[in-house]
Amino acid sequence: MPNSGTTGRRTTALAVAAAAALFGTMALPATAEAHGRGHDKPKYEDLQLLAINDLHGNLEPPAGSSGTVNEIDATTGKTVATPAGGVEYLATALRQAREGHRNSVTVAAGDLVGASPLISGLFHDEPTIEAMNKVGLDVTSVGNHEFDEGSAELLRMENGGCHPTDGCYENGRTFEGADFPYLAANVTSEKTGKPILKPYWVKNVHGIKVGFIGVTLEGTPNIVTAEGVKGLKFGNEVDTINRYTAELKRQGVKSVVALIHEGGYPASNVYNYDCGAGGSGISGPIVDIAKRIDPAVGAIVTGHTHNAYACMIPDPNGVPRSVTSAASFGRLYTEIDLKLDKRTGSIVRPSVTAANHIVRRDVPKAADMTALIDRYRALSAPIANRAIGYIPADINGRGSSALEKPLGDVIADAQLAGLAPADKGGAQVAFMNPGGIRSDLVYKASGSEGDGVVTYGEAFTVQPFTNMMQVKTLTGAQLVQLLQQQVSGLNEAAPKILQPSANLAYTLDMSKTGAARVVVDSIKLNGAAIDPAASYRVAANEFLAGGGDGFPAFAAGTDKLVGASDLDLFAAYLGSHSSVTSPLSVPAQTRITITGTGTDVD
Structure with a gap:
């Protein structure tokens, strides 16, 4: 059978091409024939994403049911409400989670501020932005609540400066703004047609470019006061993400993550629910959105509905893709681990794993968060x-x-x-x-x-x-x-x-x-x-x-x-x-x- 080797190589090549078309961003292991040397192996760069959403300025541990997470007791099998949340514990949890990881990026999916408790809301949420700077947040999308006080105030959150009416809250101290970018790809000015903030942010991970696109829900004007969204247009989430994914591809960015302030409704309220096979256990807007987003987007971080889930929802090619949400109020964070292919620059989709973790209150408090809370608690005490x-x-x-x-x-x-x-x-x-x-x-x-x-x-x-x-x-x-x-x-x-x-x-x-x-x-x-x-x-x-x-x-x-x-x-x-x-x-x-x-x- 003199032609068996040639036929075998042709069959392998066709199979690889078909699989690549099916799996989009998935990088397939290289064969010895592809490199010409049997000992060559693909090389990957590990990347950890830590994600939160819908913090709403909850610096102190939330009270009542807002400060608990449902989990299954390992001994009894019953659902129990576990106390969770508070940035003193969130900071500790995130810092511990980063240990041992060469590459780690902390992201958020909107509503960091707005509808906040008094310790943050009394100061127009400056304390929350300061806390996120200290926590090490790298990037976030906007959410609908970022527009509660209008786009000018949102820009102040990012760029800093004293409040235009209330001024500075401490003598000799000016609010410096966020150390991280807010992304608003689908929020454009009615006058210019351009995004009011950056549409995306690119992180260089040891030579591999990873793009993060941030959007809020298209229906934001329906859930924010007219004054808060005056002069703004909110575009379709899928159209926007796909357009900027294509733009990032043209720039050589092959690994993309979407931060979307829109979410779903899981069938279970347990914090680490996986949504079942094919994402059958989740409903709501995010399901349709996830199914239509470009397969080049390797992971989707969501928010808005205040639910917890770590799902795999099929992309347009029918291939499962990670879609997550970490409930609200800083009670959970999501850890997403993935591999980046050094040859292609793409996310290896089958490598992506995601899990929610409870921000438990049995760990040491982060001292810098305690100092921040104490400072603002003292300022607010006469009123609070x-x-x-x-x-x-x-x-x-x-x-x-x-x-x-x-x-x-x-x-x-x-x-x-x-x-x-x-x-x-x-x-x-x-x-x-x-x-x-x-x-x-x-x-x-x-x-x-x-x-x-x-x-x-x-x-x-x-x-x-x-x-x-x-x-x-x-x-x-x-x-x-x-x-x-x-x-x-x-x-x-x-x-x-x-x-x-x-x-x-x-x-x-x-x-x-x-x-x-x-x-x-x-x-x-x-x-x-x-x-x-x-x-x-x-x-x-x-x-x-x-x-x-x-x-x-x-x-x-x-x-x-x-x-x-x-x-x-x-x-x-x-x-x-x-x-x-x-x-x-x-x-x-x-x-x-x-x-x-x-x-x-x-």
């Missing part, structure tokens, strides 16, 4: 430690999985109480958006204030946006539309159930779809049916009142009156409705009756 109310037990908001959340009820009641007087807007009903409830009110003392005492700092953590309240006139028909928009339109796939004041009650039939889930005949305000032709004064924060979160019925309201901030109303309500001897009652969650779930609940 002031007692403003009393509670008899935990009142859960962020930590409640119910559609009607106890703390949401309290906030809506506070807004109605503050805006019902005729000279304050004459509000007849109030609504709170669930995403704006950023924490729980926890009975256990966070400091020396005593159990059951609510401090201003704790109230700020719950309502950190300081949105101004508005009262608008809606017709009865528009009020019904408002309730229907919770489960239809932009919110049909992922309902956003508004938290109503105590004088409104209705039924949601979850066996139905879209707007039909709202049982119109069940809607009662002060015990009376809604008159479609009548006018009603409705209170909401400026974000909701402007149509945010997919509620255009709010934007159609008329006769707008601007009131006090949501935080001021919340603090005033706690002060006037609770005392040491008569703490605030925990709402019974009977305003929304849920049916059609198999088990009907109030």
Whole structure:
């Protein structure tokens, strides 16, 4: 068989070519024939990525359910809630994780700042940027909350300088900004059409260029105040990443990682869920996005949904690709290990492994983080430690999985109480958006204030946006539309159930779809049916009142009156409705009756 050797080489070459076409960025081991010498082997450079997302300025350990992570107890097999988070522990965990790694890059997928507890939010999140500098963050994408105070403030976060209104917070000390780049590939100026920040960042790893492209969700304008995104356009995530991946390829960058502030909803809430075969155990926007991103992108780091997962989702060629998220508030970090092929400059896709790790509180605190927290804690103490109310037990908001959340009820009641007087807007009903409830009110003392005492700092953590309240006139028909928009339109796939004041009650039939889930005949305000032709004064924060979160019925309201901030109303309500001897009652969650779930609940 004189031609067997030639045929064998031809077959091998065809197989290699077919495999390369299938696997995109995967580098295949070189054969002896390809190099002409049997002892030649491919050479790789190891790279470790450490990733976080959605920190939201949580420098101190988050309280309540916001400060725990679900894991499986090895002994009992049961799910347990493990205390986690706090930058003193996060810094230690990241530094320990880097040990023994020649190449390590620390990345983030947006929302480092915004909706932050008082110790950071009071200082316009300068403390969080300083903490990330010390932690060793190398690069991050923007998230929607980076636009809470507008693009000018985002640029100040990166470039430094004292706040234009509040100035510098310490004598002789100017905020220096981020030591890391913010990436905003799909955020462009309406005037220039160019990205407002760098679209990508390239890291040279011992001669191999690795590109990082950062984007936020295309729907950012729907979840940020109009003022925060004024003058900006938000492009499609996939189109943007693919365009800049091609640009990086032209520059000789063959290894690419995407940092995307958009995420998914895993079937399990365990911190290291792998999403099952082919990513079958995860849903949400990131699934479609991941399946359409250029195969040259070797790994995808995500955020926004505050969920934890380490998945393999097929790329456009059907080849599994790592897609991860590290929950939120610094409770987890993701370790992604991969190999870079020195010959091709590409990520060896089959080499990519990823796992989430809990930021446990049983490790030594990082001394530099402790010093930073102590400094800002001292500056904020006169405001933060002031007692403003009393509670008899935990009142859960962020930590409640119910559609009607106890703390949401309290906030809506506070807004109605503050805006019902005729000279304050004459509000007849109030609504709170669930995403704006950023924490729980926890009975256990966070400091020396005593159990059951609510401090201003704790109230700020719950309502950190300081949105101004508005009262608008809606017709009865528009009020019904408002309730229907919770489960239809932009919110049909992922309902956003508004938290109503105590004088409104209705039924949601979850066996139905879209707007039909709202049982119109069940809607009662002060015990009376809604008159479609009548006018009603409705209170909401400026974000909701402007149509945010997919509620255009709010934007159609008329006769707008601007009131006090949501935080001021919340603090005033706690002060006037609770005392040491008569703490605030925990709402019974009977305003929304849920049916059609198999088990009907109030």
